[in-house]
Amino acid sequence: MFNRAVGAGLALVLxxxxxxxxxxxxxxxxxxxxxxxxxxxxxxxxxxxxxLTWTMPKRNTDKTVIKGNVTVQICRREGSGTCKAxxxxxxxxxxxxxxxxxxxxxxxxxxxxRPVSYSVELLNxxxxxxxxxxxxxxxxxxxxxxxxxxxAEVRKQGVVLSWTPDGEKTPVRLLRKLLTxxxxxxxxxxxxxxxxxxxxxxxxVESGVEQGRALDETAHFNETYEYRAQRVARVDVKGNTLExxxxxxxxxxxxxxxxxxxxxPTGLAAVASAxxxxxxxxxxxxxQPNTEPDLAGYIVYRRExxxxxxxxxxxxxxxxxxxxxxxxxxxxxxxxxxxAIDKGGHESERSAIAEETVPQS
Numbered sequence: 001m002f003n004r005a006v007g008a009g010l011a012l013v014l015x016x017x018x019x020x021x022x023x024x025x026x027x028x029x030x031x032x033x034x035x036x037x038x039x040x041x042x043x044x045x046x047x048x049x050x051x052l053t054w055t056m057p058k059r060n061t062d063k064t065v066i067k068g069n070v071t072v073q074i075c076r077r078e079g080s081g082t083c084k085a086x087x088x089x090x091x092x093x094x095x096x097x098x099x100x101x102x103x104x105x106x107x108x109x110x111x112x113x114r115p116v117s118y119s120v121e122l123l124n125x126x127x128x129x130x131x132x133x134x135x136x137x138x139x140x141x142x143x144x145x146x147x148x149x150x151x152a153e154v155r156k157q158g159v160v161l162s163w164t165p166d167g168e169k170t171p172v173r174l175l176r177k178l179l180t181x182x183x184x185x186x187x188x189x190x191x192x193x194x195x196x197x198x199x200x201x202x203x204x205v206e207s208g209v210e211q212g213r214a215l216d217e218t219a220h221f222n223e224t225y226e227y228r229a230q231r232v233a234r235v236d237v238k239g240n241t242l243e244x245x246x247x248x249x250x251x252x253x254x255x256x257x258x259x260x261x262x263x264x265p266t267g268l269a270a271v272a273s274a275x276x277x278x279x280x281x282x283x284x285x286x287x288q289p290n291t292e293p294d295l296a297g298y299i300v301y302r303r304e305x306x307x308x309x310x311x312x313x314x315x316x317x318x319x320x321x322x323x324x325x326x327x328x329x330x331x332x333x334x335x336x337x338x339x340a341i342d343k344g345g346h347e348s349e350r351s352a353i354a355e356e357t358v359p360q361s
Contacts (some may be wrong), residue, residue, distance in 0.1 A: 031042065034061045035070050035122040036092075038133035041355040043118055046187040046230060047146070048109040048248030050102045053119055056229045058095045061130045066094040071123040074100050075132070076116060076138070079107070083119055083132065104140065111245050113141035113235040138240065144170045144231035144246040152227060152252055156260040158217040161227060163249075164211030170231045174203040174214065177226040197223075204232070216272065220257035221294075225252045262305065262340035265321070270336055270356035272328075281358045282326040287338055287351065289321040294342045300325075301337045301350060309350075317341050333357040 023232040043052045069091030075083035149164035163316035177201045206215040231246040267288035275281045297317025301309045337350035
């Protein structure tokens, strides 16, 4: 007869082999709900205003998911002092981008450049935190003067930007924004496809700023840009170069239209032939090729005895930098000139004249 004690012992052994015997797991400690500290705090100063940006965490320090919005406290540290609270931001949702603008008090907006650092602290519902974020350092002190009278003019070489000259040698940063985004254009794929132009670019001008002029050679034709400018002083602080930027100017919009003709062709040469093997006389022309990316081709002109210039190339521009003129007469002298034309129909001036006399057969 089966022994009850043995059966109970066997049941305990089986429970060691099999799951689901109902044994409760060890109790987990309650979550403290301390949000992970921010790790990507960034900041920049423009004029007397400091802009901070960061990303809110999605989890607490014990890896539990944050539920509900989180209170953000901003603090500012001068020198080696304590980080003093300057603002409590409205509660922000987990995973979202946070931002804050701090208007510097007069004491920090004047005087010699000196470092000031910022941190953010995330508080739970009991006003507790897991510590400060990474610190971001900017320069306090008097900022450079603002750039005034910003203007732009489109040239073949690029966009010429100018402002009211005041003799300042402080570098000027041009903030350029592309207003004609790429998605509207047909995308190109493959390893040789050009990289799309960044929407926002920063161009630092260091030479010639006291004259109040700069040339942006990186702007592309048939695009529209917005430009703003600010002066940027560079200051060495304990071996690190920090920037102290002035106020950002009002924006100007520039439509970079290509209304400029190609370069005038050069190196035009003419070589005459009397003709042979039943072929009549002719003159062969050649010149140096143009390199403009929007070049449509060339137009060839001819005149005789100082008469009017006549176009002798076909209605469609010649693509190659060469032309064969077989409508000539032996013993006659001809003058030739060549122009370049782009796909927008803009034609260059005519080249230097090449003259040639057809020999007698």
